[in-house]
Amino acid sequence: MISAFYSCNDDNNFNPGKQTTEYAGNATTVIHYYDYDPYTGQDYFVEEKQFSFNVLVFAKKPLQTGNTVESNPFYLQINPNRTSSTSAEGDIDIISSMIFAVSTGYGLLQYWDLAYNGNQISGMLTDNHTAEAAAGNLIWAMDDIAGLKMLMPFPMANGTQLSGTLTATNISITISGQSKDTYRKFTCQINADIN
Numbered sequence: 301m302i303s304a305f306y307s308c309n310d311d312n313n314f315n316p317g318k319q320t321t322e323y324a325g326n327a328t329t330v331i332h333y334y335d336y337d338p339y340t341g342q343d344y345f346v347e348e349k350q351f352s353f354n355v356l357v358f359a360k361k362p363l364q365t366g367n368t369v370e371s372n373p374f375y376l377q378i379n380p381n382r383t384s385s386t387s388a389e390g391d392i393d394i395i396s397s398m399i400f401a402v403s404t405g406y407g408l409l410q411y412w413d414l415a416y417n418g419n420q421i422s423g424m425l426t427d428n429h430t431a432e433a434a435a436g437n438l439i440w441a442m443d444d445i446a447g448l449k450m451l452m453p454f455p456m457a458n459g460t461q462l463s464g465t466l467t468a469t470n471i472s473i474t475i476s477g478q479s480k481d482t483y484r485k486f487t488c489q490i491n492a493d494i495n
Contacts (some may be wrong), residue, residue, distance in 0.1 A: 314468040316359035316416065317374035323357040323471050324381065325492025329390035331441055332485040343482065351390025354381035357471050357492050363397045365406040370397040372414040376423075378475075378490065389451055391440040392475065392488050394462075396423075398436050411437055412462070419467050425460040430480060441484045454479035469494045 333346040358377040362370035378394035380387070396412040409432065414423035428435055435455035443452045460477025471492050478485040 314419070315374075316466060317361055317372075320358065320360035321468065322495040323359075323492035324495040325355055325357075325471075325490065326352060327355040327380075327392070327488055327490045328352050329392060329439075329486055329488040331390060331439070333441070334483045334485065336483070349390070351388070353388065353391055355379070355490055355492055356381050356495070357490065359466065359471075363399055363408060365399045365408050368408045370408065370410055372396050372410070372412065372423075373416045374414070376412070376414060387440045387451065387453070389440055389442055392486075393436065393438040393440075393453070394475065395436040398434065400434065409434055409436075414462075416466065419465050421462070421464055421466045421471075421473060423462040425456055425458055425462075425477065428455050428458055428480060430455050435480075439479055439484060439486050441479065441486075454481065454484055456480065457482065464490075 329351045331349050334343045335346050337344050356379050359374050361375060362372055363375050376396040380391040396414060397408060397410040399406050399408055409429050411425055411427055411429060412423045413426050425437055428437060437456040438453040439456055440451060440453055442449050457478050457480045462473055462475045464473030473490050474487065476487040
């Protein structure tokens with residue numbers, strides 16, 4: 301009889317959909333702010349801002365409720381490490397799916413379509429679920445409300461892209477897209493090691 305043993309940290313055998321893996325590291329977000337010119341009917345560039353923050357990334361089994369299972373190869377969650385602070389400009393929140401309560405029990409909303417092959421990860425935000433008031437993928441940015449600047453969570457627009465690498469010891473990805481209102485275009489680079 302031949303037995304084979306391998307560590308969950310062996311990248312050749314790593315399957316993020318079989319176990320929970322937590323990563324901690326840093327993220328850098330660049331936001332291009334735009335505004336609308338009512339005289340020309342066109343959006344115009346206002347400013348570019350860059351932010352850095354600590355980030356936590358979780359990869360685990362696809363979410364499931366009853367017989368409904370997330371179709372992605374794994375569940376992905378990305379959040380700022382908010383242990384000592386609240387949300388800040390440039391922060392992002394990413395979830396590939398979410399379980400929610402309904403009158404008959406629980407339902408599942410899927411946001412992202414993810415692909416994973418040979419440690420390469422790619423994906424697209426295909427449904428931000430703003431119609432259900434359940435936006436879970438957010439870019440935190442400034443808004444001008446009646447002359448008062450306020451930090452707000454803006455739902456990411458469908459079509460937001462994700463690509464990079466995911467191994468047993470590291471995740472390095474780029475997320476690029478825009479807010480649903482199109483006035484905040486962003487790129488976020490994340491690099492995190494196993495926690």
